[in-house]
Amino acid sequence: MKSKILILFLVFNIGCASIPVQKRAGYVERISRKDLSLNEFARKYDFQVDFDPFLKKIYLSKGDDVQIVCAFESPVAIVNGHTILLESDLKINNGNPQFSSQNIERLLNYLFYGRVESKAVKRKGPGEIYRIKRIVLDPGHGGRDPGAIGKSGVKEKDLVLSLAKILQSKLKRAGYEVSMTREDDKFVSLWQRVAFANKEGADLFISIHVNSARQKSASGFEVFYLSQTSDEESRALASAENYPLGFEDGSSYDLNVQATIWDLLYSENRKDAVRLAEKICLSMDEIVGLRNRGVKSANFYVLRGAQMPAVLVEAGFISNKFEEENLKQWRFKNKIAEAIAEGVRSYEKAYVLTEGFKR
Numbered sequence: 001m002k003s004k005i006l007i008l009f010l011v012f013n014i015g016c017a018s019i020p021v022q023k024r025a026g027y028v029e030r031i032s033r034k035d036l037s038l039n040e041f042a043r044k045y046d047f048q049v050d051f052d053p054f055l056k057k058i059y060l061s062k063g064d065d066v067q068i069v070c071a072f073e074s075p076v077a078i079v080n081g082h083t084i085l086l087e088s089d090l091k092i093n094n095g096n097p098q099f100s101s102q103n104i105e106r107l108l109n110y111l112f113y114g115r116v117e118s119k120a121v122k123r124k125g126p127g128e129i130y131r132i133k134r135i136v137l138d139p140g141h142g143g144r145d146p147g148a149i150g151k152s153g154v155k156e157k158d159l160v161l162s163l164a165k166i167l168q169s170k171l172k173r174a175g176y177e178v179s180m181t182r183e184d185d186k187f188v189s190l191w192q193r194v195a196f197a198n199k200e201g202a203d204l205f206i207s208i209h210v211n212s213a214r215q216k217s218a219s220g221f222e223v224f225y226l227s228q229t230s231d232e233e234s235r236a237l238a239s240a241e242n243y244p245l246g247f248e249d250g251s252s253y254d255l256n257v258q259a260t261i262w263d264l265l266y267s268e269n270r271k272d273a274v275r276l277a278e279k280i281c282l283s284m285d286e287i288v289g290l291r292n293r294g295v296k297s298a299n300f301y302v303l304r305g306a307q308m309p310a311v312l313v314e315a316g317f318i319s320n321k322f323e324e325e326n327l328k329q330w331r332f333k334n335k336i337a338e339a340i341a342e343g344v345r346s347y348e349k350a351y352v353l354t355e356g357f358k359r
Contacts, residue, residue, distance in 0.1 A: 035099060047062055057070070066079075067079075072097060084107075087100065087102035088103060136179050138181040142186055143186045151324065157185065159327050160315075162330075181193040194305045194310075206313060207311070208340075209315070211316065211319070216319055219317050219323055220292060222294060223296070225312075226270070226273065269307070276347045279343040283339040284313075284339040288336055293314075300312050
């Protein structure tokens with residue numbers, strides 16, 4: 001019944017924008033025999049439009065009933081939470097996204113005859129509260145990828161693994177289910193890390209690293225979420241952390257399509273990722289005592305495609321001799337782990353109070 005009402009709503013509202021609704025073997029009559037630019041498409045069919053040139057995403061909406069997300073140079077679209085493949089890649093012409101007539105037909109046909117229900121907002125039932133249950137920790141680097149190396153020869157991959165194990169123990173004691181992308185010194189590709197988190201159905205994904213800089217006096221911690229890079233240092237850091245891409249095996253077409261789907265879905269969790277980063281940053285500031293470099297954004301490949309709030313913690317500078325020595329000490333890593341765990345607990349309290357941030 002709800003689907004019928006929604007279809008009537010779409011026919012009435014989209015019909016005002018002159019969409020033909022004549023049925024032909026289950027398909028909407030071809031709308032146009034020429035490509036339309038993004039703005040032309042939005043005007044013609046009465047969509048609100050926004051696009052993110054950094055993440056290469058296009059967002060089309062009609063109130064709360066129709067939500068479409070597309071990616072540049074990709075045949076994948078998310079329509080009301082469901083994945084569909086278009087007839088062809090979404091092309092860019094002189095910097096402007098173009099919708100082919102075939103893709104327009106496929107999108108509108110899907111809205112009229114496909115699964116048109118909106119994503120349901122979960123409501124709290126009697127005695128039910130929202131909880132963060134499962135967390136995936138991601139110790140950065142590993143195996144043939146050592147990460148940054150300190151003056152003493154200590155490797156980032158070893159420091160973050162030991163830190164992640166301490167954090168895992170604390171989170172388990174707090175009642176969370178915790179998995180790690182690696183438990184020992186082995187190489188795990190960046191896509192395998194986020195794919196593992198998605199497969200586990202994690203509620204949170206926390207990637208753990210330590211920083212390095214040419215300026216040996218650089219110090220402190222910072223917490224990142226995926227978005228447009230905020231400064232030159234963040235861009236340089238993202239390039240360094242994305243270096244393991246050079247070790248990746250060749251991707252198949254199916255993996256590229258799946259990666260695009262994950263990218264599209266991540267946009268739903270970005271605001272929550274910012275909240276999580278803020279809570280961890282505040283706890284680190286109160287407990288660890290390092291310089292607070294703040295919450296920042298950067299294009300970390302390991303965060304791309306996460307289907308849950310995902311952050312990357314840089315827990316100090318291995319290139320700073322004082323912080324390098326501290327990071328080798330169990331007591332200092334224990335303080336960092338406690339701070340991250342407290343940040344998660346603080347995030348969950350806010351999550352519960354806002355009924356899952358009104359998901």
